Amino acid sequence: MPNSTPSQPDSRASHIECYRPLARVFHWLTVLLLATQFPVGLYMVYRGPGQNIWDATTNTLYSGHKLVGVVIFALVVLRLSYRLIVGAPAPAPTLTRWQKVISALNHWSMYLLLVLVPVLGYLAICYFPALGIFGGVSLPAIVAPDRATYDQVIDWHAAGAGALAGLICLHVAAALYHYFIRRDDVLARMLPGLGDSRLETPARQVSSRR
Numbered sequence: 001m002p003n004s005t006p007s008q009p010d011s012r013a014s015h016i017e018c019y020r021p022l023a024r025v026f027h028w029l030t031v032l033l034l035a036t037q038f039p040v041g042l043y044m045v046y047r048g049p050g051q052n053i054w055d056a057t058t059n060t061l062y063s064g065h066k067l068v069g070v071v072i073f074a075l076v077v078l079r080l081s082y083r084l085i086v087g088a089p090a091p092a093p094t095l096t097r098w099q100k101v102i103s104a105l106n107h108w109s110m111y112l113l114l115v116l117v118p119v120l121g122y123l124a125i126c127y128f129p130a131l132g133i134f135g136g137v138s139l140p141a142i143v144a145p146d147r148a149t150y151d152q153v154i155d156w157h158a159a160g161a162g163a164l165a166g167l168i169c170l171h172v173a174a175a176l177y178h179y180f181i182r183r184d185d186v187l188a189r190m191l192p193g194l195g196d197s198r199l200e201t202p203a204r205q206v207s208s209r210r
């Protein structure tokens with residue numbers, strides 16, 4: 001049977017390998033935490049250093065940002081370990097060779113930054129030092145205070161977060177392109193709620209346009 005056209009979904013039952021349920025849980029938990037972390041980080045810097053408002057709200061925002069940063073780091077360590085041990089499904093069959101290369105580069109660069117950005121943030125609060133959260137608990141220091149190094153490290157933290165945001169935009173744009181324009185199963189492979197690791201519904205479009 002010849003390839004279907006974009007407007008005529010292929011009626012063959014395709015068996016597209018999905019991400020495993022735990023991989024999908026890791027993915028969408030990361031999304032949820034980053035969706036909180038980016039706006040909180042930007043708003044606390046706007047209120048504190050930007051507007052010079054150092055009240056309870058600003059302190060709570062800083063505390064929340066530190067805590068969520070530690071949680072993101074722990075989650076990414078678990079997620080990366082799982083990824084390296086269990087692996088991931090082969091790239092979707094509708095991807096061209098260059099799309100596979102760009103998507104792998106993007107995924108691994110995001111993993112790298114998901115580790116680096118929280119580590120740099122944590123080092124920054126040790127160098128400042130500003131390890132207290134929610135007016136009581138103090139996070140453990142891993143390096144001695146040093147203001148000059150703080151200035152450098154906090155710039156790297158911000159630059160890393162900016163780069164991560166850029167890669168995420170590219171990644172989301174690609175996922176939406178596959179869903180709305182290519183109309184293939186790339187997004188479905190990562191959606192929550194699928195019981196096992198194979199999609200057995202007819203593909204939205206199986207044909208490959210290279």
Ligand code: HEM
Pocket residue numbers: 027030031034035083088091092103107108110111168171172175176186187188189190
């Ligand atoms: C908010 C931050 C996000 C981060 C940090 C992120 C990160 C990642 C990473 C690292 C992978 C690779 C998984 C692996 O193979 O090990 C991945 C896969 C994927 N993500 Fe995201 N993601 C984010 C948001 C999103 C959103 C909003 C969507 C959908 C609109 C999405 C859709 C996908 C899909 C479909 C895959 C599987 C791609 C494939 O089959 O090759 N991601 N994501």
